[in-house]
Amino acid sequence: MADLSIDFCGIKSPNPFWLASAPPANSGEQVMRAFDAGWGGAVWKTLGDPIMNVSSRFAAVDLGTYKMMGLNNIELITDRPLSVNLKEIYEVKKRYPKNVVIASLMTETRDDWRVLIKKCEDAGADGLELNFGCPHGMCERGMGSSVGQEPKLLTEITSWTKEFAKTPVLVKLTPNTGDIVEAGQAAVAGGCDGISLINTIKSIIGIDLDAMVPYPKVGKQSTNGGYCGPAVKPIALHMVAALARDAQAGKVPISGIGGVSNWRDAAEFIALGSTSVQVCTAVMHYGYRIVEDMIDGLSEFLDAKGMKSVSELRGKAVGAYEEWGDLDLGHKIVAKIDKDKCIGCQLCVTACHDGAHQCIFTGAEDRDRPPQAHHPGKAKAPTPLPLGKHAGDRVPWVDEPECVGCNLCQLVCPVSGCISMEEVPGGKRETWNDRVREGRDKLPGGIHEG
């Protein structure tokens, strides 16, 4: 079995799976149950001056029958006294010395940071995570994302904490910023030992149209919240990758967060450069037990790929994330429909006609191409017309010369494996940047007539 243990800037964890700083890591009793279930570490619910919370606090977007595709919250940092949290951290570390406990912190003045860091380290925390990400409530008080959005401030506060801290300092970044790389560089400039991202995305999740109040409702009012869960994973993946491939920000290890629900999501974050991953929404939905498949699935995957340890996976996909201008314009694929898998819904036909390049047809006759087509003549129907096992003559056909290989038909087809995108061999490799370099294309920007 592959070795899942990691070393995150000196913090050793039995596996890369950590609870994110959020309700699942709110108390010692919870964190210990999580460790029993198999979690490698936990980032404690953010400590600071205890606050007061509102009721209600959460709202969600469902997608079809899938509940909580995206979750929105207006909860603040811990509402429990600091002394109680510290006692529990001490207790957890005593009983679970091999598991990681990281204290998430948010406070204001330099001296506050000094005191808070000392207390957490004395309680036995393995490291510190600076919460510069909370996009609601705390930012109005000059903390959370209001720090994460201000690179100079971010660097400064990080460097304060580095003066005081004996344990590694992770900076948790907010995605609510124009350029995540700038924020990452600012954190590294402040001397941080690692970066965690993403915190939640500023959002309004929906409106009660009868009451005319956004969700989640606090009586007759509401406020913007922080968005997380499976829906935010693509945004988080990009931000992790953007830091991983940046020479400056990529110097420190990354703890990837945002929509991780199973081992596959985790493997993707790791392949894009994360050393550990953190999970909040999936645990809020299904409980600590999900970690069993995360551990089992990731080790099966590593074994199947012949990787001896999870560190072999780290960053494996970063190299293939390139600038658009370096992509091969000569690479061409076309859609192929498996007539015997097709059920004849023809969603691909309408998607292609209205939303793509008008090159999927039905019926035995050759068809007129639209005026905007790239090739002269008619779209040639295949002879004989394919007759499908389930769909008979309702199986569509692809006008391959016109197909641009956009994937849309495959994305809408409800039958898995029915539409495959196949490579058309013989294309000559050439990139946009090659063309610009050779003067065959103009740089983007402005209208270049003639």
Next chain:
Amino acid sequence: MNDLVSLLKKDRLETQLPDKKPLYGEGEAKAEAERCLYCVDAPCVKACPTEIDIPTFIKKIASGNVRGAARTIFEQNLLGYSCARVCPVEVLCAGDCVYNAWGREPIQIGRLQRFATEAALQPGQKMLFPPKPKNGRKVAAVGAGPASLAFCGHLAAEGFAATMYERYAVPGGLNTWGIAPYKLLASDSLAEIEWVGKMGVDYRMGVEIGKDVTGQKLLDEYEAVFIGVGLGEDSKLGVPGEDGPGVVGAVEWIRQMKLEKPASEKLGRVIVVGGGNTAIDVARECALLGAEDVAMVYRRSKADMSGYAHELEAGRKEGVRLVENAVPVAVVRDAAGKITALRVAKGASGKAVPGTEHDLPCDLVALAIGQSKLCEIAKQFPGVELDDKGRIVADPKTGQTGNPKVYAGGDCINGGKEVVNAVADGRNAARHLLAKKG
């Protein structure tokens, strides 16, 4: 034992029947798996006699960890592949899925279980449970049916030397030669047994305990013995004309259909006597194999039948006729001894009403009115007792019999339930023995 499948003839009548619940494709499995709610303290788990962690294995299918899903299944049930295909899920796990209460289609647990386990059984797959070093302990089982397989498989995986003694030439018991082929073919059962065999289970085929080898010999040689002999021969009606060609025990007919009869065999007019699941199975098998006519003759009314309603319903759709309140009184034969009809009388509370006899023309009568008990086996093991119905007395949780060295499980203790019950018994006995110090 390797390549058990080659023990079978290629040309078997059973291969003519189509798979009623074909293997899911990856997309289908994933879509169905996504539908599972991942319940906590899930009722489906409680309704599975082997308590497979159903939500966990289903979520592993959803995440793409199919091998992990198979491991979750086999940890609890070493015949998880057969069970996936033969379990009456409608009255077990899926019957208790929370979707039912909600008035929606329950999760297709059996089909998902098949998807995960069938992948793990493919040739070339790494072993899911690498065998542990031999611990020097030896156990034996009487019979190589599901109960014994589970007992020996679980112990072999823990390092025991486990040997099964089976009177027939092929292992698997009724799971190999009793299950309706549209659920599971004999070859599928044997493929799974090969897989279990890789844990290090040993077989002695063609050895009948009590005839070829005594029980005492096993007790002398082994630390513990597990009795998993199942049930005996089909019961008879006890009516005139019954003995002779054209009248056959249902289980015996199924065994021949699965192992011996050629694919070309044609069926005429068939009468099945009985109202249980075996009766429905034979009737459905004959109907699907193209018999000219298939009638189930039952002495009471439909409501009294012990067979599952969903199975009977399926049979009716496939063309099985039901003759209720009809009590067989004689088998009618022509001068040459060839069967021509089954003579029945009207039944009142299951008893024949004199003077109401009439003949139902037929070419074959299959008797599915129960199986006898193999009572003789108990005499081979001092201390092992039978109850008044001829079942071996054993603790239902641990399989312990009156003899501390002897365990029993499966049909021979419960009088005839499902494969999954037999597997649970074998596994529980293995766990009980494991918990004892070696």
